[in-house]
Amino acid sequence: MWRFSPGVPSGLRAYEYSRLPTPPLSRHQLKRLEEHRYQSAGRSLLEPLMQGYWEWLVGRVPSWIAPNLITIIGLSINICTTVLLVFYCPTATEQAPLWAYIACACGLFIYQSLDAIDGKQARRTNSSSPLGELFDHGCDSLSTVFVVLGTCIAVQLGTNPDWMFFCCFAGTFMFYCAHWQTYVSGTLRFGIFDVTESQIIIIICQLLTGTLGPWFWNF
Numbered sequence: 001m002w003r004f005s006p007g008v009p010s011g012l013r014a015y016e017y018s019r020l021p022t023p024p025l026s027r028h029q030l031k032r033l034e035e036h037r038y039q040s041a042g043r044s045l046l047e048p049l050m051q052g053y054w055e056w057l058v059g060r061v062p063s064w065i066a067p068n069l070i071t072i073i074g075l076s077i078n079i080c081t082t083v084l085l086v087f088y089c090p091t092a093t094e095q096a097p098l099w100a101y102i103a104c105a106c107g108l109f110i111y112q113s114l115d116a117i118d119g120k121q122a123r124r125t126n127s128s129s130p131l132g133e134l135f136d137h138g139c140d141s142l143s144t145v146f147v148v149l150g151t152c153i154a155v156q157l158g159t160n161p162d163w164m165f166f167c168c169f170a171g172t173f174m175f176y177c178a179h180w181q182t183y184v185s186g187t188l189r190f191g192i193f194d195v196t197e198s199q200i201i202i203i204i205c206q207l208l209t210g211t212l213g214p215w216f217w218n219f
Helices: 014-018 027-035 047-058 067-088 098-124 130-154 161-185 195-212
Strands: none
Touching: 047 098, 067 098, 067 130, 098 130, 098 195, 130 161, 130 195
């Protein structure tokens, strides 16, 4: 039965709205979504040092390139380089070619760089929107899984499945908590040691594995 609901957004036909797989948003939630503005607080240790590079990088991006395209390119590179490690190390106990670890480190650095400038590109082109932020953080949630997985493979954590499960769970849980806190408070808060520092450490770990071999971590 097709029916109209008081919370139906204008322009969305009633029969489409009634077929949505999730419960409809309330008027209050729709109003919050419409009025949402990205807000952040705090700065991590390395962010001020990286800002100069990020500003330089976004200045070289043509204004016609959509921010979401920057996001998806970074995510795609991150996923491809991690899948490469998974191909060589399906149980996280094997040794991949050393260049594969270096490629994974480069993929994460490229992802970090593009993820840092997509919002700058949106503000630069006056195309910021709640949908763009949702897309960005949705890609971040996917990347978190692949980043943690790539790290576990680099240190051959598959030899200890319990620790590997814990690391994968901890990474995704911390990401969830950060955005849950943002949903409640309306502000995304950064600590002294945050995602930028974690990514740099992971890049260093990948580079160490790529130069010294995965047996470097056998201590």
